[in-house]
Amino acid sequence: MKLAFKLAYRNLIGAGLRTWLNVIVLSFSFVVIIWLKGVMTGWDHQAKTDMTNWEIGGGQYWHEAYDPYDPFTLTESHAPLPAEFLPEVAAGEMEPVLITQGSIFPEGRMMQVIVRGINPEQTIFQLPTSVLDSATDAIPAIIGSMMAKTSRLKTGDYVTLRWRDANGTFDATDILICGIFNASVPAIDAGQVYIALDKLQEMMLLPGEATIVTFRSSNVPRQETAGWVLKTREELTRQVDEMIKTKSAGQSILYGILLLLAMLAIFDTQVLSIFRRQKEIGTYIALGYTRQQVVGLFTVEGSMHAVLAAFVAAAYGLPFLAWQAKAGWTMPVDTSEFGMAIAQTLYPVYSLGLVISTVAIVTVTTTIVSYLPSRKIARMNPTDALRGKLQ
């Protein structure tokens, strides 16, 4: 086997440009696959981190009637905080949020919004809630950049907010946009208006009540509480995993096409080698190789393309991948309208497992593709091969 590797190496290097063209195509597959998978992993990390920082913290308790996909549930989904939550709320380790429906009237148009009451002093989310404590002539509010774009509101704008209180009575007041934040989590931006929790409780006639309660740490063991449903961080980010899984499946087609191109080149080279090197095959047999050993030699030769490609990929791919991990990949289109937690710049995350599995898949595929045409050698007549007669 050692001899086969030695000979295969000599033959490959001796073949010159033909070898290097195949190796470069194959190395391109290595780098692109690792980079794309790295981008997906990076997106997964970024989406979960952003969701943690902006929306879900270490996990949440939802009022048992709350369904984020059904606004009608908002009327009923509120309750006083359970007594066991109060120490953590007081310590800032839990943040209650009251949620209700409302309408705003920017530039005379009516727009449905979700109004979220949040503690201005909270530190669990990255939301700039401290401005909600400002002393102004209207209720201070913050919105996300996506919401600002669709409503054409900007900092300093006044807008009328209408809502129904707990008794079903409509009421309205002006709110002042005190801040606009940038977040890559659409769920906390699109159609959302944030005001101070105590203000919303007062407006809703629901003092001390909340719809969801977010806790900071996901490491503290939590129990279900009557009337409240525990949602762990893993449950809340599961949709990201599902989305990444779907996207990854789509990307597999791209990997397949890349690999197919590289494998076509290898297959073609092998077929051409066997066609052109019949005399050489005959010579190997005359010198003492069995036909199976020649099959082995040609298979090793073909699969060694993958080994050389791994080195070539390392030479130009490592600096590229490292630079990408640092500088990130800025999406060419505005990601805020994608409707999913995706940052404008994605930072690929690579793992040793990713590199090893990619190299292993490409090498095994190359070996199989190299072996298939090489089987023809096993059926060759050595005396015809020696004469270079086509078989």
Place this chain on the structure above:
Amino acid sequence: MENKSIISISRLIKRFPMGKDEFTALRDISLTFTEGEFAGLIGPSGSGKTTLLNIIGSLDVPTEGEALVLGRSIGKLTTREAARLRKENIGFIFQSYNLLAVHTVYENVEFPLLLLNIPSAGRHKMVMDALEWVGLTDKVRSKPPQLSGGQCQRVAIARAMVKKPSLVLADEPTANLDADNSHHILQTMETLNRELKTTFIFATHDDKVISYLHRKIFLLDGRVDKDEIIRSNKR
């Protein structure tokens, strides 16, 4: 002292399928070769000399009859056993040299020793000795495309001789060479035959080769037409 027989061919017939029919390339061949012979199978194209050489070299098998080479019946060898016989005991020299083009002269000559798993240090000495026999020690780093036809054939001789085989089979070794190179090559092989007692069997119709042979076996239409011993190989 009588030299021992290393090849014994008895009533050998070789047929090849040709469409629905068969073509008989060798008919009832019976021959014996002793150690150290410098013999040639002579005949026109299609007389069966290369076929017989291929059978002796275990690259092909008889259809009928028996070919015993170094005590082993060619027709009964497995492919692995046949490969081992070639690897350990037989050297081949071809008309078109059949050198490995991407390998250097040194690597080409070294190849049979790699197959025999000879350790590196011993291998180097054997390769250099073989290249010295053929006068090519200054070309170790050259590759076949950089050499003349005569030099390529000398590399092929070195490759065939490097493992000091019992038997060297040369198929039209001078067909692609001019007269000077042919004589040089033949003198080299004759010297190696004399000094190393290696048996050489040629397949040829080249007069230059025929003039060097100690035994001439004329083949015609797959039969032995004449078997002449010019010089005995008793030593």
